[in-house]
Amino acid sequence: MELSKSYNYKIQVKTGDKKGAGTDANVRIIFHGKDGYKSEPKTLDEFFRNDFEAGNIDSFIVSLEQNFDKIDAIELWQDGTGLFAAWYVDWIEVTIEETGDIFIFPVFRWIKENYHYRIRHLDTCLPKNDPYHKQREMELEEKREMYKLVVKVQGAPIQVKEIPSDEQFSFEYKWNIAKRKMQMIATSKLHMLLNGANWESLFDLTNVYSDAFGIPEGVNKWSNDIYFGSQRISSMNHSLIKLCTAMPQKMNITEDELKPFLEGWSIPQVIQANRLFIIDLEVIKDIPVRSPELILTCPIALFFLNGKKQLVPIAIQLFQEKREDNPVFIPTDPPHTWLMAKMWYNLGDASYHQSLTHLAFTHLLMEGVCVVSHRQLSQSHPIFKLLAPHFLYLIAINSRGLDLLVAPNGWVDKTMTIGITGMFSLIARGIKIWKMDTHGTLPEDLKRRGLLNTNILPGYHFRDDALLLYQAIKNYVSKYVKLYYDKPEKIFDDWEIMSWGNELTKAREKGGCGILGVPNNGKFETVEDLTITLTSIIYTCSVGHASTNFPQYDEYAFPPNYPACLKGTPPKDKSPLTEHDILIALPDKPTTLDIMTVTKILSDRGTNSIGDFEVQYIFDPPAKKIVNEFREELKDISKTIKERNKKREPPYIWLDPDFVPNSISI
Structure with a gap:
């Protein structure tokens, strides 16, 4: 390489926005070129400036005698001096001022004291092609110590044993659910409900919402x-309904009883025309409840697509079961009896x-x-970079949400018939059924x-919009x-992707994640195997969660409308009921307030829209092009859904890409 008197290099350093990410230590850097050519060490320091504060971008001009036409890698370290030595770096960008050439070094690592990290330009490669394999394996071993798998509740999915510091919120924002709840009550004038009792009338209950949230x-x-x-197809529990191809034998009803609601059709004609649908919540049968006086339904229901x-x-x-005290309720039953049947149906639906x-x-x-992705995929792995934006805040919100909401005497125990014991019993059943390649x-x-x-x-808005997003994600992946x-x-x-697939599918009893239905049982052989797996993950973290959380x-x-707890006994016959019967079945005023505040918080959206990543991990130009194509496809889908919503009543807003976040962050 040509030597010259002096060449200037502009170095920009982005310190991560994590707790304790900034450093007061001395930071040094070396440039590496081809054929072992490297620069002398340079200290990155700007006089009279507190460099490397969390979330900041710092710029430095470095003069070298060497002329690098291409910087293949940087060598970076910090000496541990100062009160706050730990340092997390997002990325480093180097510009050769004489030519304007730019080199990007994605770091996304804690730079521990006196260890010399080698980061390649773009830092994206499969493990076989990484020249710094010892550093790569060391970092993975450290991650495996930080991200340990454990079953915290018997029968439940695997979780992280202890939340790593990297996964903690760096700011409180809206994720402090308890604090926000108290603020909302204080500012909404609803604190008067805290000492209330039962509702006097439905009018009394309805009026609560006018000046609330x-x-x-x-x-x-x-x-x-x-x-x-519409709750079955355009709301948050949208994937239970099935096409009914035969009358269920366990329903105690005849064709003659149903015929008045079929607009002159017979049952065989309705089935042949694909206009009869069914939901069967048998999976929740015999799930325990939190109190002996509470009852959980496990309903089965038929739905008809009418002429409109x-x-x-x-x-x-x-x-x-078919029983005399378990009648089939129909729309011509006494009005409040039919209303009560729908409420008790929704109790089971809400529990699911x-x-x-x-x-x-x-x-x-x-x-x-x-957790498995952190344990088995290096941050230099292209698949880690693809997945990482969709895991943002996931572990943190799970930790905070479970501690506050799904804990003994927490929100679930106070507001739901099943309580946490029933909830985790149902979860244990459900994960034995859920398969990645189907569900x-x-x-x-x-x-x-x-x-x-x-x-x-038609009118299955969730399906129609979700298919657009699923296909866009699959194209991208x-x-x-x-x-x-x-x-x-x-x-x-x-070997990293193979280890990842193995740990995804290994039984929970043997220390794995225990995901069922991973293509080829995690022994990936084709691009399609990987594509189906990764599409499922990204879809679930974004579209799947958005559609079931935000409504x-x-x-x-x-x-x-959708009770998670009802008092008393479900109707056992078709005797007329009254508004009073409905009122005494409803949660009291303090419980209603608890439901209102927490569901309002959970329905808030606070992270970026899908494709607009909070942290950009992908810098490889061909991969960036694919990301940009994904973003353009999402823009087109957003336009399509907005047009669809002009004709829908009410609009189905939940899967407009402008509204769908990248990750499970609330």
Whole structure:
């Protein structure tokens, strides 16, 4: 290389936004070029400036006698001096001022004292191609010590043993649920409910919402059969409904009893026309409840697609067995009796939603995947860089949420019939059923339920919008995976991805994540195997969670609409009931307030939209191009959904990409 008197290099250093990320230590850097050519060490320090504070970008000009036309790697270390020596670096950018050439060094590491880290330009490679394999393996061993797997609750998904400091929130923001709850009560004038008792009337209950946190969707629509039908397909528990291909034998009802609700059709005709649908919540049968005087239903219900293409309930049986005291309720029953049947149905549905659809199948399953990814994939691995934005805050919110909400005498124990004992019993059942290649792969799940054909059940807004997003994610993942695995042998030779697949599928009893249905049982052979797996993970962390989390305030905040707890006994016959019967079944005023405040917090969105990553891990130019193509596809989908919502009543906003976050962050 040509030697010259002096060459200037501009160095920008981004210190991470983590607790304790900044450093007061002395920082030094060496440039490495080809053929072992390297610079002398340079100290990065700007007089009269407190360099390397958390979240800051610091700039330095370094003069060297060497002329680097290409910087292949940097060597970076800190000497541990000062009160705050620990240092977390996001990235370093070096610009050769004479040529304008820019070299990016993604770091995303804690720089421990006096260890010389080697970071390559773009820092993206499969393990076989990493010249710094000893450093790579050392860092993975450190991660395995930090991210240990453990089953915290018997039968539940695997979780991290102790939350690593890297996963803690660096700021409180809205994730301090307890603090926000008290602030909301104090500023909303709802503190008067804290000492209240039962509701005097539905009018009394409805009026609470006028000056609170906004009026939930269910307040004005809860008694409507069309709205009850829409809850099955355009709200947060959207993936239970199935096409009904035969009358269920365990329902105690005849065709003659159903015929008045079929617009002149017979049952065989309705089935042939794909207009009869079923939800069977048998999985929650015999789940324990938190108190002997509480009852949990395990309902089965039939729904009809009417001539206006609206889904309406036509039969609800609250328990599984045919019994004289377990009638099938129908829309022509006495009005308050039919209302009560729908409320008790929703009690079972809500128990399933919070335990499985929401907590188990997004938060908890994905925490295990996140932990395994940290344990088995180097931060230099392209697949780690693909997944990392979708794990942001996941472990932190799980830790905080479980401690406050799903703990003895916590929110679930106070507001739900099942309490935490029933919730974890249901979770243990559910994760024995959930499979990545069916339940976690949207087209396969829809096919399993007879609903992949979008001509069947028009108005299934979740399906119609989610399919657009699923395909966009799959396109993105497929192109990204093919970029790094252009030959099948590259998958076979990647021991990190093989270890990742092995730990994903290894039984929880043997220390693994225990995910069922991973393609080829985690022994990946093809690009398609990896694509299906990674698409499922990214979809679940973004679209899957958004669709089941953010409607919570609209559904739960008005208890008659979607009760998670009801007092008394479900109706055992068709005797007329009254508004008073409904009121005495509802949660009291303090419990209602608890439901309102927490579901309002859980329904808030505070992180970036999908594709707009809070932390950018991908710097490799061909990969960045794929990311940008993904973002453009998401923009087009957003336009499509906005157009669809102009014709929908009400609009289905939950899967507009502008609204869907990257990760499970609340």
